[in-house]
Amino acid sequence: MVGKFAPLHRGHELVIECALASCDEVVVISYSKPEMEGCAPESRANWLAARFPQTRRLVVSDETVASRLDGSEFVEVPANGADAEIHRRFVAHLCRCVLEIEIDAVFTSEDYGDGFAATLESEQRRYSADAPSVRHVCVDRARSAVPVSATRIRADVHAHRHWLAPEVYASFVKRVCILGGESSGKSTLAERLAAALRTIHVPEYGRALWEERAGVLTFGDLRSIGDKQIGLEDEAAKCAREFLICDTSPLTTLFYSEHLFARADPALRRLAQSHRYHTTVLCAPDFPFVQDGTRQDDAFRHRQHRWYVDQLTARGEAWLLVDGSVAERVQRVCAHLNSEPVVSAPGS
Numbered sequence: 001m002v003g004k005f006a007p008l009h010r011g012h013e014l015v016i017e018c019a020l021a022s023c024d025e026v027v028v029i030s031y032s033k034p035e036m037e038g039c040a041p042e043s044r045a046n047w048l049a050a051r052f053p054q055t056r057r058l059v060v061s062d063e064t065v066a067s068r069l070d071g072s073e074f075v076e077v078p079a080n081g082a083d084a085e086i087h088r089r090f091v092a093h094l095c096r097c098v099l100e101i102e103i104d105a106v107f108t109s110e111d112y113g114d115g116f117a118a119t120l121e122s123e124q125r126r127y128s129a130d131a132p133s134v135r136h137v138c139v140d141r142a143r144s145a146v147p148v149s150a151t152r153i154r155a156d157v158h159a160h161r162h163w164l165a166p167e168v169y170a171s172f173v174k175r176v177c178i179l180g181g182e183s184s185g186k187s188t189l190a191e192r193l194a195a196a197l198r199t200i201h202v203p204e205y206g207r208a209l210w211e212e213r214a215g216v217l218t219f220g221d222l223r224s225i226g227d228k229q230i231g232l233e234d235e236a237a238k239c240a241r242e243f244l245i246c247d248t249s250p251l252t253t254l255f256y257s258e259h260l261f262a263r264a265d266p267a268l269r270r271l272a273q274s275h276r277y278h279t280t281v282l283c284a285p286d287f288p289f290v291q292d293g294t295r296q297d298d299a300f301r302h303r304q305h306r307w308y309v310d311q312l313t314a315r316g317e318a319w320l321l322v323d324g325s326v327a328e329r330v331q332r333v334c335a336h337l338n339s340e341p342v343v344s345a346p347g348s
Helices: 010-022 043-051 061-067 084-097 115-126 150-155 166-172 186-194 205-212 219-236 250-261 267-275 299-316 326-339
Strands: 027-030 056-059 107-108 135-138 174-181 198-200 243-245 279-285 320-322
Touching: 010 107, 010 135, 027 043, 027 084, 043 056, 043 166, 043 198, 061 084, 084 115, 107 115, 166 279, 174 186, 174 299, 174 326, 186 198, 186 243, 186 279, 186 326, 198 219, 205 219, 205 250, 219 243, 219 250, 250 267, 250 299, 279 299, 279 326, 320 326
Parallel strands: 027 056, 107 135, 174 243, 174 279, 198 243, 279 320
Antiparallel strands: none
16 A cells, blocks of 8 residues: 555555455555645654554655655655656566566556556566466445545644544654643643643652652652653643643653662663654742652742743753742643644743
8 A cells, every 4th residue: 555644544444454354465655746734744653554564664855865765766755746647667676676576466446546456467477477467456445434525624733633643643743841840730730631632641750659659769760750651742742632741851850860870871861852842831949848758948939940040041052930829820821732832941
């Protein structure tokens, strides 16, 4: 099967499932030029791997063509609007020169399938007279089983999320990270914001482990906490609704690693550096400090806040500073998410 899969939806999946039910080996090829927003090659590769690990998959880009088809008639991926016959010969070339296979069936849900099969058969027999014939299997051409298209989904992904597998929809969920020093209202804001946006939030795993261990953590625990926090985010994103509210990030884990042990695992540093969010919210330390028996003190809270400001500034990240009551903070974040302006880092 060949497609843009931008995004991979239930209609595509139906065709692939039909192929899997009928064939010993199924090959799925994906390319698009230009790429569609939110459907980068890496995302498409991840979707196909998650949903159909039993298939052989090839997601093609200009880099793929340059590195694996050097010297061929194709120097780049054909544009989406190129003549149909160019696309057919390009796919035949991929099958012969990259995948090194011969095929005997193509599965589509489109009228072009017959012509596609004919070209693939002709191209195969140019190089091998006894190459198999190629038949076209058309699946749900009337779109009666899955009445949707990728174009319609792209117009409003969140309204059409039921046509996407959770692993696919998760890629379109905007992650909102809530940062703040101890007793700055971070966790309360995460819960209230999730409720206001009718979605879910990811609690702070490190805090839960700290309480479970009675405040005793090892150096190795910190890297595990960072990895676990991201794992919880990834799972929660499959169930979220447009936004996922994340109570803390690996940046917080990095802070506590340096605070508790005066060092950090290089893998944790890389994770804190590379893992980015759609929006980062920093809670001002203007709530009355509450000592719950596990926290430091107000001076420590302000030092932690300044550390976040310095780190975000050094990374060139924008963030939203919120202060005031919880209701005011929720309102400010919701207004920001609805308008999505670029919020510059405020002075510290």
